[in-house]
Amino acid sequence: MSSVNFYKLTTIATIFKITLVFYILAFCLKLYKGAVISSVLVVENGFSEQFSFWIEKSIAILLLFCLIGVFFKSTYKLSLWLISTFLVLYSLLSYANGGKAFLELSLISAISKWWLPILTLISIHHFYNRKAKFNRWFLLSIQFSVFLIFLSHGIGCFLKNGVYIDYILGFFRDFSAIPMKQKDAEQFLNIIGVIDVAVAVLVMIKSSNYLLYWLIFWGFLTAMLRVLDASILNYVEFLIRVPHFTLPLVLLLIRNYKNETSAVSSKT
């Protein structure tokens, strides 16, 4: 394997690891502050609060150990399977517990990250085995994740998610002199919704560098809005959305890597 290929393989594996670290750290912080698991244990099942918080903190610690395990050759597989299992169970529990607007869309968005640890596992496996080529299913899985993320956001825009409206209104209120009304924000959301759904479909059928640049930009901006709108103390909501721009980034890297490889092949 050339040093260039190895560098790219390293980059992809590193991006996956960083994404997972931020994403899972967000869950650890949620669990540390009290999350859906303790709510279900206390409210629905009658366990004591102390025990329920202990369970949540224990899971958070276990997740942290799993994150550390990701960085070691002997433990990364087990760690990533455990993280994946956690993500599936946690999102299903959140869905069953209710108490949130657009619950189905939240579930779709959560599902889009169910296989993130498996993708990380594959990228690390390739790195350790110096395998430069990712198979079609790997790429398709990332594309499908991005598709679900942007599709759920697009539908949320069409359904006039109140939180999205407040992000737009808050953004214009805090960072511009242009006053905006709710109906204008709703029109704006319709446009964003069309774009989100269109890019979600395009990423599955006809990806391009420009499309991926847009996805990275938009994923980052919408994640950052959580902090811009509700102060840096809302950083957990940013962390949980890191995959929204790093997954398109990985797609971009793989695409360019493939293009470079085919260019080199045609020259030779």
Next chain:
Amino acid sequence: MHPRVIWTEKPSEHAIVSWTSSVFGTDNYVVFGTNKQLNKNTLQSKSLKEGKITMRSMDYEEGVPEAYYHHAELKNLNSSTTYYFKFCTDNTCSDIYYFITAPEKDQSYSIISGGDSRLGGKKPRFAGRTPLIERQKMNKMIAKMTEEDPSILAFAHGGDYCTTADWRHLYYWFEDHELTITKDKRILPLILTRGNHEHEIGFLENFWLGEISNEHSDGYFFMTQITPTSALLTLNTETSMAGDQLEFLEETLEEHRAKNNWMFVQYHKPAYPAVKDFNREDFYHVRKYWVPLFEKHKISMALESDGHSLKKTAPILDGKIDPKGIIYIGEGGLGVPQREPFPERWFFDEESIVEAKHHLWKISVDDTIANVTAFGIEQDTLHSFSVTSKVFETKSEVHE
């Protein structure tokens, strides 16, 4: 079954009667009047909004029966008047219940306030399979208090009625809500708040606000004029807080605050949470968008829910404890298992109360003073304090 009376904007002349039927029927209506037997001078109001209650597979699995919702509007009522009513599907009618309309003249009154009535009871807690002991006890207490104190006019519910607004949960909430009906069949009108556990279609089907005059009725935010100089603003933390609702809040306070000695506000998610993370964005949004208007217009007191504990904050103004500030009470204790709050948070002081105890609040409003009492599940007094009405004058009035 499941009779309830809903108050929206003008409870001295308007109310909504809602009920559930097991068959849809061709003719659903309310018969009402001021005569106890409803045998003379009665009026009829047709069910204006009705349909089959949405059933999901989990509802069938839980074994709740299929049912139909009905809502009828009672208009042009007389103030401070006892109205008797029964609801009918075809020719089958319910028992006769009654409620009392709000006064048209100023008078002392009380309201009951509380939130979070989901679950409670033996563990594990499944609606329908486990008696919801705490919720039922609180509801019986509401009936008893209403019997003992005729000044109680309404029950302001702060939201989170059940785990979801699906029928397997709402069905049992309605069953338990019947326990708030007094022995002589008086129904305490509900002033509804939408909580974060009410995002399902069942909430819209079963809690209808009628043709209320503002354009935001589907947003579940409105002002209830309880007496000519006393109002309760209901806000909705489950929709946009910075858009139409903020405009509504600003316009309503501009127009009505000066006319009302008392302006209370209720909503579900707290600005100053006793239990959950203070920095959460939904709580932050309440503080960012609404609290400045509360402070500008010197609202009398804010009623909050969601946390599952009992709380009364210190008076807060401009992000600090200030004797001229607003007191935030509530956090929800109508049956939901209680959580340990954080009394060390900066907005609690030695006069605050912060405890994990089931509770409801009784707010007794006089001309210039309101006595506020938190009652525990045994109707024991947990905390009591008074607030005086804050004089608020618009700028033009000040200049005059």
